[in-house]
Amino acid sequence: MSTVKLTVNGKAVSAEVEDRTLLVHLLRDHLNLTGTHVGCDTSQCGACVVHIDGRAVKSCTVLAGQAAGSNVTTIEGIAKGDELHPMQAAFRDNHGLQCGYCTPGMIMSAIDIVHRHSGQLDEETVRHELEGNICRCTGYHNIVKAVLDAAGRMKVAQAAE
């Protein structure tokens, strides 16, 4: 057992976990942040994507201990109070989700995609960049629309800040 200290969604947290504990299980089982999902056991599906120090990472491929001292953001931490993150709003407005299971990972990946491309995205790029996230419901059509929409919204939001 080890004590892992890190920052999650802006709050300092500490948990006593087995050394083999994955970050996703630290989040779900110890911190009750169940928005981060597990959809596979081979790091293929992306349902567990969170941000570690601002970068999208599959939290099933990181030991909790490896995340010690880092700044983790989960799907629960991106809205500002009642105000949704522009990516969340774009997923809702474009019907970019159905069952909702892949959605948290999709949203966390998509935010990172927009950041890495400085908002300069086209359909082909979005489709290529989403290859680490699997959705079985939407056929990706509306997810792609949502990401492109959000890229515009995030640019506007950034300009306003």
Next chain:
Amino acid sequence: MGVEGIGASVVRKEDRRFITGKGRYVDDIKLVGMTHAHFIRSPHAHAKIKSIDTSEAMKMPGVVGVLTGQQLVDDKIGNLICGWAITSKDGTGMKMGAWPAMAPETVRFVGQAVAVVIAETKNQARDAAEAVVVNYEELPAVPDIRAAIAPGAPQLHPEAPGNVIYDWTIGDEGATDAAFKAAANVVSLDITNNRLVPNAMEPRAAIAEYNEPEEHFTLYTTSQNPHVARLVLSAFYNIAQEHKLRVVAPDVGGGFGSKIFIYPEEMVALWASKKVGRPVKWTGDRTEAFLTDAHGRDHLTKAEMAFDKDNKITGLRVKTYANLGGYMSLFSSSVPTYLYATLLSGQYNIPNIFAEVISVYTNTVPVDAYRGAGRPEASFVVERLMETAARQLKVDPAELRKKNFITQFPHQTPVIMAYDIGDFHASLDAAMKAIDYAGFPARKAKAKSEGKLRGIGISCYIEACGIAPSKAVGSLGAGVGLWESAEVRVNPVGTIEILTGSHSHGQGHETTFCQLIADRLGVPISQVSIVHGDTDKVQFGMGTYGSRSAAVGLTAILKAMEKVEAKAKKIAAHQLEASENDIVIENGEFKVAGTDKSLALPMVALAAYTAHNLPDGMEPGLKEGAFYDPTNFTFPAGAYICEMEVDAGTGKSTFVNFVAADDFGRLINPMIVEGQVHGGLAQGIGQALLENAAYDASGQLLTASFMDYAMPRADDLPSFKLSHTTTLCPGNPLGVKGCGEAGAIGASAAVINAITDAIGNNKLEMPATPDRVWHAIHG
């Protein structure tokens, strides 16, 4: 329609919880004192269990119990059932072998559970499972249909000689043979309909809790139909009586058919929770999903179509072998029979049809309904035959279809179905226009000049949805009725709760069902809640599958609404001292027509509950229920056209365009309908290009992870161009047909027709991987 009424693309009410990470799926639930289950599964496709030694595992840290199949037998827990009886052509019943939830003696597929470890933590259960020693005696395995029917093949179940479960026929064999004898042309095809894994993104999970003083169980489970689960668990498995079992299906992360069935893990979790006296949780991992979720499709078919000299179809003859896996899953028997062969008429006038379906056991995961369930297989047969015929007869494939379209309705096919309405010309014309069919030859020529192979493929599908008239399915062998129930509760303050037996696992019922209420009463959907997925809250329901929730579930809500409205009008008339017949409902008000007198819905509701001033003899309250049993199936239909470009050097196919023109009758929420079509198309295209559940000769599943099984990813798919044509369904008052499965039913034939057109070789099996396409081009 109003901004939130029927026909409006209302943004989904349920989305906020999902996009903020506040959805509540089974694995998110924790109960006090909860233990964790891990199953020990067979590594062999076919073996006798010689012994199971649990003694070391019992000593491992955190272990609460280790249970085996023999203990299930000792406790007289029932075997899993198949709920649809199929009669063979010789009049005998289907040959069903026993399927215990954990095998006590024989395992018949890799992944079949033989024992379960219950421990304080999931990791402790996994660790202890490593210490359970199972001694197997391997038996020869039958990994596919050809092996199952080979002379001298190993036998799976003593009940099923030759591994044949049934040999069933439909249609008039003599008349069909005569049509072939008299035919001017005959077209034939051998078709493999590849085996698929549904792969809802949320793995199956179950939490069972036993309350000893009350002798009461609660089961949280990933189900598309919690009431059916309760019925089956209580009626057949001897675990709990129906009134002592609550089944809750909270947020469920996709189903596609795979979460209809009651699986061994739910049964064992319930039984084990009583055995160990603690709540038991099981959450499957993805490998377990591949190894235990019911698979889909897996047919081998020989199909022939007869034409007269004018290219009119005169007959269709089909022989299909269907693989049902190692055991018969809940509705497995109906999928390759009544959900498949009854749709073989497609959109066409075919005077004579005869089909024979032989279902067999193999040492593979059980096969059951997967999105479309039988209808994709039928559509693929018919639409591949039509395309092949057009090429063989040297006529335009669109023209050949139009020449044979059914144009008069109702239309009785030779295979049970009575199509109520449709306009097949309209949908094909819409799709041809959307893809600029007339301009295709020029595009093909241009592509050729650039060294690329360009092809176009049409698929005109029809399906039977709104499942189903209870009397009809009862006469065909179904063990249940397929009506739906609903209750409308108007609260004293005028807010409304709709209790429905339908279950949403992505379909958006919390929005679309509210839209009906907004439409009827003119109240905002924020005042309406949808209650579903809990047998303690909703009296009964048959659940969501077969594109039935709008046509059957929403109609049940409408029937209950009509009763509520009738009573509310009586109350309003009494309060307003007007005639009941003069009351109209507008914008949440009960108005006396032609006057300025009105009463708002909350005042009517309050009057119903205070009961101070109701018409004489009227019961207080404003709550009504209804059961709705459809009179016929509904028949969504449409035309999909796919244009593909193939690189002859690599065999890679690339989408140029994919258009869909669907007729779903009235659309409740076009945005949600289009989302359903997108998802269905992706699954149909996935079958055509990527997905295949492959077994090796020993019965090992080679594609048991997302590393090996090619799920469609964002860059495998195009953006789709959708349109709608509309004939209102006459069978239900809303005129709706259902949209959930269409894409998966129609898409795969369009893709294969396009690629085979591009490469000029009609012999190409699904999935049409670059390797297969390259070989089809170069031999």
